Amino acid sequence: MSDSDFKYTVLSGGVGGAKLVLGLHKILAPEQLSVVVNTGDDFEHLGLPICPDIDTLIYTLAGTVNPTTGWGLNNESWYFMEALKQLGGATWFSLGDRDLATHIRRRDLLVKGQTLSEATLTLLREFHVHTPIIPMSNTPVRTKIKTNSETLDFQDYFVRLKAEPAVTEIIYAGNDQAAGSPDALAALQANKLGAIILTPSNPWLSIDPILSLSDIKSTITNSTVPVVGISPIVSGKAIKGPTAKLMRELGMDVSAYSIAEHYKGILDGLIIDQQDADQCDAIRALGLQVSTTNTIMNSLDDKKALAEFTLAFARQIHTGNMDSSS
Amino acid sequence: MSDSDFKYTVLSGGVGGAKLVLGLHKILAPEQLSVVVNTGDDFEHLGLPICPDIDTLIYTLAGTVNPTTGWGLNNESWYFMEALKQLGGATWFSLGDRDLATHIRRRDLLVKGQTLSEATLTLLREFHVHTPIIPMSNTPVRTKIKTNSETLDFQDYFVRLKAEPAVTEIIYAGNDQAAGSPDALAALQANKLGAIILTPSNPWLSIDPILSLSDIKSTITNSTVPVVGISPIVSGKAIKGPTAKLMRELGMDVSAYSIAEHYKGILDGLIIDQQDADQCDAIRALGLQVSTTNTIMNSLDDKKALAEFTLAFARQIHTGNMDSSS
Numbered sequence: 001m002s003d004s005d006f007k008y009t010v011l012s013g014g015v016g017g018a019k020l021v022l023g024l025h026k027i028l029a030p031e032q033l034s035v036v037v038n039t040g041d042d043f044e045h046l047g048l049p050i051c052p053d054i055d056t057l058i059y060t061l062a063g064t065v066n067p068t069t070g071w072g073l074n075n076e077s078w079y080f081m082e083a084l085k086q087l088g089g090a091t092w093f094s095l096g097d098r099d100l101a102t103h104i105r106r107r108d109l110l111v112k113g114q115t116l117s118e119a120t121l122t123l124l125r126e127f128h129v130h131t132p133i134i135p136m137s138n139t140p141v142r143t144k145i146k147t148n149s150e151t152l153d154f155q156d157y158f159v160r161l162k163a164e165p166a167v168t169e170i171i172y173a174g175n176d177q178a179a180g181s182p183d184a185l186a187a188l189q190a191n192k193l194g195a196i197i198l199t200p201s202n203p204w205l206s207i208d209p210i211l212s213l214s215d216i217k218s219t220i221t222n223s224t225v226p227v228v229g230i231s232p233i234v235s236g237k238a239i240k241g242p243t244a245k246l247m248r249e250l251g252m253d254v255s256a257y258s259i260a261e262h263y264k265g266i267l268d269g270l271i272i273d274q275q276d277a278d279q280c281d282a283i284r285a286l287g288l289q290v291s292t293t294n295t296i297m298n299s300l301d302d303k304k305a306l307a308e309f310t311l312a313f314a315r316q317i318h319t320g321n322m323d324s325s326s
Numbered sequence: 327m328s329d330s331d332f333k334y335t336v337l338s339g340g341v342g343g344a345k346l347v348l349g350l351h352k353i354l355a356p357e358q359l360s361v362v363v364n365t366g367d368d369f370e371h372l373g374l375p376i377c378p379d380i381d382t383l384i385y386t387l388a389g390t391v392n393p394t395t396g397w398g399l400n401n402e403s404w405y406f407m408e409a410l411k412q413l414g415g416a417t418w419f420s421l422g423d424r425d426l427a428t429h430i431r432r433r434d435l436l437v438k439g440q441t442l443s444e445a446t447l448t449l450l451r452e453f454h455v456h457t458p459i460i461p462m463s464n465t466p467v468r469t470k471i472k473t474n475s476e477t478l479d480f481q482d483y484f485v486r487l488k489a490e491p492a493v494t495e496i497i498y499a500g501n502d503q504a505a506g507s508p509d510a511l512a513a514l515q516a517n518k519l520g521a522i523i524l525t526p527s528n529p530w531l532s533i534d535p536i537l538s539l540s541d542i543k544s545t546i547t548n549s550t551v552p553v554v555g556i557s558p559i560v561s562g563k564a565i566k567g568p569t570a571k572l573m574r575e576l577g578m579d580v581s582a583y584s585i586a587e588h589y590k591g592i593l594d595g596l597i598i599d600q601q602d603a604d605q606c607d608a609i610r611a612l613g614l615q616v617s618t619t620n621t622i623m624n625s626l627d628d629k630k631a632l633a634e635f636t637l638a639f640a641r642q643i644h645t646g647n648m649d650s651s652s
Contacts, residue, residue, distance in 0.1 A: 097405035
């Protein structure tokens, strides 16, 4: 089977994951790539269904994302937000004039009876993106952040409070009643699947909500294809966002090893940054295969290089599996 | 009682009525003027509660209305609408970026439990307008347009179809279950009320929806204060909009006399344009008092002059009533 026959299904959150997804998108044909996306960050705001991670992926693959922030639209205007501020409306969550159209359009599609999966496919078509972006579930699952004093809605914690409160526990409300979306489960069991890839999104805030769905998790753990991940921790620091702070608050060492430990039982192999090569043996001792490269994705070339490296690593695990089973 | 002690309650639709309301607003103190507004044009669009006539009045009195159209905001931008168009969303009803904030804000206030009256007062405060703009009802009443072949929602007829279909009948759906808003009824029965004024809005599309509420109508017909109106028909033509076309379709002569005939039993007096002075006797024969002046309001001075004239006409009717009852 040639390389171009394989399909790859990726689990992703927003900004961090979207970098690798863009790299894969650039080196694979549209029919080779499916992206299962965290919807634990979704919320209704000002009457609009907001899906931050889905939109970040759509905008990234459409080439219309704001390159500075990694989320929202490029060349965005903020006249709505200014007017709402003058009226005393809630402005803690930024909604650009063009971005609003996405939320209003999604609302309209959902009201007309489309599932979130269907509405996302419609939006993808309207943004001329051919890679399927698949919500993890068509049922709401909502990430909630527990602190010593209260339980916060995710966006309250993440955006309004700038991820400042110390986290004691994270829950994925509704996950026990929710099923994985049929499209997500199908993508994880596709014919000619070459690998399942966990992007270097925040494991607790972006990937675990997806894995909190028992059918998705068991489909992954029962899969015979390589499951590979990339550590979001490099040299004891997070590439971006609150991952390192969160790990400390949850009592972990901020290290690639901790990521390996967290994903033990899910991953066959973990890619860690070359700066963390000294942790390879310890990670192998957990039963994971490990490989090192540059995992910091600043340029598009970095993204494509890490995507290529990830596919090669998966192939290598696949071949190893074949060898050991033969 | 001096002139400045009197209060005036005005019935108004959107653009046409707002011209006279602005004139009254400029010559009266805020506590002297209340405006009861047609909500028959209101509709939910893209999940937003749109109140075209209320917003036209708010924007007009706030000095932020688009002076060219008479509706919408001045210096508006349309980035949302452009983006929605690219996504294939409904763009037949124009929603500017800043205008959207008004609808989103109203939705939020309604969701939080405010009545439409309360939400409108909140918006007025946020727009720094001190004149009460009062929805005719807190319950939906929806103007529907019957044609030979179908029944159209008002905005479908008025905006999407540009008022082109021939009208056979107009209904005010829900009017038999709806009550006038408490604030509207209070304004029509205020102490020291000097007059009830029907603006030269379209009688069938803007004023009749208000009069279709039985408690509002009986409060007006039972009122002892002068009820005066201004004809929207001048020299056989409508100043603006589909009034003349509609009158023809409903089988009427397009004349100030027809307006007088329509409002017989409601009005004590009608102001008609000086160009229609030849109709005064016929109108008096209907039992209405009548007076002529320039009723075409192009400039702010025109608006103030017609407002002054209207108040003087009401005073004259009031004095006449006093004389005849003494």
